[in-house]
Amino acid sequence: MASPHIMAVVTPYTVPAGLMDVLQVALLVLVAAGATALVLTRDPLRQVVLLSVYGVLLAVLFMAFQAPDVTLSALTVGAVILPALLLLTLAKVRRREK
Amino acid sequence: MTPVQRRWIFLGAIAALVAFYLWGLSGLPGFGNYPGPYGDVINRVAVAQTNATAVVSAVNFSYRGFDTLGEEFILFVAASGVSVVLRHLRGEQERDDASADWAMPRATDAVRLAALAFTGPIVLVGWYLAAHAQTTPSGGFQGGVVLASAFVLIYLAGEFLLFKRISPVDITDAVEAVGSGGFAVVGLAALGMGLAYLANFLPRGSTPGAVSSSGTIALISFFVGLEVAAAFLLIVAELVEQTLLARQEAR
Amino acid sequence: MQIFPFVVVAWILAVGLYGIVTSRHLVHQIVCLIVAQSSTYVLLLGVGYKTGAVAPYFFDVPDHTPAVDPVVQALTLTDVVVGAAVTALLLSLAVQAQKRFGTLDPQELVQLRG
Numbered sequence: 001m002a003s004p005h006i007m008a009v010v011t012p013y014t015v016p017a018g019l020m021d022v023l024q025v026a027l028l029v030l031v032a033a034g035a036t037a038l039v040l041t042r043d044p045l046r047q048v049v050l051l052s053v054y055g056v057l058l059a060v061l062f063m064a065f066q067a068p069d070v071t072l073s074a075l076t077v078g079a080v081i082l083p084a085l086l087l088l089t090l091a092k093v094r095r096r097e098k
Numbered sequence: 099m100t101p102v103q104r105r106w107i108f109l110g111a112i113a114a115l116v117a118f119y120l121w122g123l124s125g126l127p128g129f130g131n132y133p134g135p136y137g138d139v140i141n142r143v144a145v146a147q148t149n150a151t152a153v154v155s156a157v158n159f160s161y162r163g164f165d166t167l168g169e170e171f172i173l174f175v176a177a178s179g180v181s182v183v184l185r186h187l188r189g190e191q192e193r194d195d196a197s198a199d200w201a202m203p204r205a206t207d208a209v210r211l212a213a214l215a216f217t218g219p220i221v222l223v224g225w226y227l228a229a230h231a232q233t234t235p236s237g238g239f240q241g242g243v244v245l246a247s248a249f250v251l252i253y254l255a256g257e258f259l260l261f262k263r264i265s266p267v268d269i270t271d272a273v274e275a276v277g278s279g280g281f282a283v284v285g286l287a288a289l290g291m292g293l294a295y296l297a298n299f300l301p302r303g304s305t306p307g308a309v310s311s312s313g314t315i316a317l318i319s320f321f322v323g324l325e326v327a328a329a330f331l332l333i334v335a336e337l338v339e340q341t342l343l344a345r346q347e348a349r
Numbered sequence: 350m351q352i353f354p355f356v357v358v359a360w361i362l363a364v365g366l367y368g369i370v371t372s373r374h375l376v377h378q379i380v381c382l383i384v385a386q387s388s389t390y391v392l393l394l395g396v397g398y399k400t401g402a403v404a405p406y407f408f409d410v411p412d413h414t415p416a417v418d419p420v421v422q423a424l425t426l427t428d429v430v431v432g433a434a435v436t437a438l439l440l441s442l443a444v445q446a447q448k449r450f451g452t453l454d455p456q457e458l459v460q461l462r463g
Contacts, residue, residue, distance in 0.1 A: 074429050
């Protein structure tokens with residue numbers, strides 16, 4: 001017998017299923033377009049900026065798939081940590097390329 | 099093999115792969131018709147069994163804790179691998195510390211203000227996320243990366259010497275070791291008490307979803323947060339140090 | 350809508366692999382690898398989704414509300430973080446490759462020996 005929760009706010013699921021479908025389809029199309037743009041950009045420095053945007057798009061898609069934990073990880077990793085690592089690497093290799 | 103030939107071979111291979119994948123897909127239930135039963139069973143019993151309202155964290159640190167231990171060790175090895183691969187080659191030496199700050203272009207005042215103003219709140223948010231794994235969408239992994247991004251902010255603000263001083267390699271190494279070792283030791287402690295490895299042996303608390311409930315889940319999440327933050331800090335510090343190395347001219 | 354997310358997964362994977370095969374810069378190749386990895390995250394979350402279900406957090410919804418599968422979410426969330434660390438390892442290999450061989454072009458690196 002489960003003891004009563006500390007219920008903060010009761011949030012019933014009020015989004016109609018059709019609207020959720022439209023949202024998910026739109027986000028999936030955006031993610032596919034973002035992936036294509038990311039691959040077709042040949043300059044790594046521009047790719048870093050696009051990767052940040054792609055990370056945010058992925059995070060919103062994961063939210064639409066009812067996965068807030070994955071959203072948090074993907075947002076931080078894709079928008080902050082990965083661009084920081086890539087920019088540091090590019091700073092190092094570009095200095096040697098000159 | 100010329101690049102054009104490579105491209106055509108690739109296109110043939112990927113067409114075959116996608117066709118095979120779509121053929122396999124036709125036998126699955128469609129999107130949105132998840133048949134269960136494992137996910138449904140866990141959703142039903144997790145809150146009663148572990149007193150944790152965040153079922154994903156309960157799965158991560160209790161039901162499938164062993165897999166998470168393995169993933170954490172991958173993280174540990176990747177951080178060590180970065181340190182090993184980026185060791186100083188023969189003939190490289192680090193530029194003088196005093197010229198390090200000066201050699202980089204100075205960050206503008208707007209960047210410095212924003213970065214330094216947000217560092218405190220981000221550390222707070224990271225700590226909150228690592229400590230609340232069992233109540234709301236949070237957990238050691240998310241909290242750890244948010245904490246690591248606070249350190250990246252300090253570097254971006256141009257305070258490079260401060261960054262070096264607050265991330266000494268030995269202390270960060272020790273923190274990372276405590277994080278991953280702590281997780282393994284919690285499992286061994288359960289073994290020592292005669293239960294299975296990584297069994298949940300701490301008191302579960304009375305109300306589900308409180309910060310102090312759910313036994314070992316909160317403890318493991320704290321250790322994981324330490325380890326992830328330290329691993330990413332080590333990786334970023336190694337890469338930053340690489341941008342400072344100057345090669346002596348070969349004679 | 351029944352198979353559209355999975356078709357998008359196949360597209361992202363194909364695009365990522367195309368980028369890896371035809372790349373002329375190691376860092377560009379690593380970013381294409383990141384894209385290919387992200388297709389697996391979308392696949393995992395798509396498999397566990399139930400129409401009309403909520404996220405598996407019962408802090409503010411009553412127990413036994415229909416929820417999506419938590420196991421695939423647990424897998425994906427550790428994957429995202431560990432994938433970033435492995436990417437860092439690949440980037441450090443790229444840095445050392447440029448120091449040893451002087452070039453970041455994967456098609457030239459194949460021909461250099463010793």
